Amino acid sequence: MSVKLTYHRRERIEGQVSHLEKYLSEQNLTDEYPFVNLVESVRSELQTVKDREDLLQETAKQNPSTEQLRRVYAPHLSRLTNTRSRVEDLQQAILYHTLSIEQSNRYPTLLEYAANVCDEVDKRLKIDATYLPVVWDAFASYGVIHQDYYAIHLPRQNDVFSDSPLLAHELGHAVVDHLSTEALRGFRKELEGFVSEFRERQRPLVRATWQEWFPELLCDACGALIFGPAYLSAVVSNLQSKQPYFLPQYSDEIGHPPDALRYRYVTAILENRLNSNVLDNLGEAVNSYEAHLSILERDKSSEYDSWIEQNLLNAIEEIAERQIDVDLTRLMEETFGKTSVSETRHLRVEANRLHLGLRTEGD
Amino acid sequence: MSIWRTRRRHEENRRFNEQADAALLAIGVLRNRDDGLEMSYQDDTLRSQLSEGKKLLSKLRRGLTSPEEVDDYTYALSQQLCDNWRQVSNEAVTRLEEDIESLEQAEENLDAVQGIQRAETTLTDIEELAGKVSKSEAERLRSKLVG
DSSP states (O other): OHHHHHHHHHHHHHHHHHHHHHHHHHTTOTTSTTHHHHHHHHHHHHHHHHHHHHHHHHHHTTOOOHHHHHHHHHHHHHHHHHHHHHHHHHHHHHHHHHHHHHHHHHSHHHHHHHHHHHHHHHTTBSSOOEEEEEEESSOEEEEEETTTEEEEEEESOSOOTTTTTHHHHHHHHHHHHHOOHHHHHHHHHHHHHHHTTSOGGGHHHHHHHHHHHHHHHHHHHHHHHHHTHHHHHHHHHTOOOSOTTOOOSSGGGOOSOOHHHHHHHHHHHHHTTSOTTGGGGGOHHHHTHHHHHHHHGGGOOTTHHHHOOHHHHHHHHHHHHHHBOOOHHHHHHHHTTSSOOOTTTHHHHHHHHHHTTSSOTTO | OOHHHHHHHHHHHHHHHHHHHHHHHHHHHHHHHHTTOOOOOOHHHHHHHHHHHHHHHHHHHHHHHOGGGSOHHHHHHHHHHHHHHTOOHHHHHHHHHHHHHHHHHHHHHTSOOTTHHHHHHHHHHHHHHHHHHHHHHHHHHHHHHHO
């Protein structure tokens, strides 16, 4: 009887898929990327499920013991669950597409601007991927198809212009997804060396924390290398933790790197590449951030400094540099009007002029 | 945790789960045949599914012996496996090596060789652990995307 239950579940999934395919057909999206790939993946999974059903049926007909039936039944059920999960992937892709179409009427300027920034950033990245900006609750990146197709979430706000450098951080997640084992080897080796300096019981937490910090810091390096000073300014506006030196004590507390680390990391990347006084022009919010950190330094745990390893930060920066076509020197020359503004940099030049006080938003 | 990370963990663990269940099905077929049941399943498919299991166990073993050579998701699963078995890394490596050997022999002989039951238990543990992570990350994603 349990075999019939699996048929019923498979038929329900097929029903859902047919419904989604009908919708895609009505919208003339059947042959469009990424839907064509996702439908193909679901159909292929369903074929695997059907092949296994034949095996299950054959087994069930031979009056097997519960254990004998379980050997075929359990992996089959698991596959059904994963097939349903792939249908959810398709549902999400459709959701993002529908949202994007609806929002293009409601927020045309915002979405067009974000798409243009994504295009400009994408040209600096040595990867091939598609980005779909949608208005959501905060900046975020969601891999609809791993390495290939990303929904870029934007907050619902009037001014995405001053925050536009944060889009480089979000596109940085696609860079992380494209890193080869080879590209990561240096960082991982460095991490193992660093972790071994800690007491044995502390090692898993330190390792897991840096593994979690790694993509975020790499994305920060991407943001700094692509957008320059404007990235530091935008990121500082969004560093609002009440505990800028926060270190996790348990694995479920691991999250983004502490604000103090992110601020100092981005600052150091830029200071090493720009003329000494450029960052001084970023305005009060940035210039007073170090003072903000000093006030809150009292809450810094005694372990904090031992957790922050410069060699790991350098390794991350080197990885980012290899994945990006860095044009900071030209970006700064154009920002300061020393050369005419190139089409490939004009949105980043505008953002830097805004953050460096070289123009106002209304100009 | 960012939704990017949540999504990646969900996908990677789903992949581990699929690899494990492919190998589990193949082992189930071999064991049922050994019990005298008729199981119409192509030899090539059996070999390829056992090989998937072998690849998965080898990767998890590498997660314990050379963490710098594997991705975070593999590393995390290999650690979870040690916790699950209440074993230190060296003991888990030995167990995985023995299970890889059993799968290798099963792939060669297409037979429920000695040791295959332990490999089956190992793969079931992996399938359950990865399935649990994938499911919880999917739920976390759903709440983030809907909420």
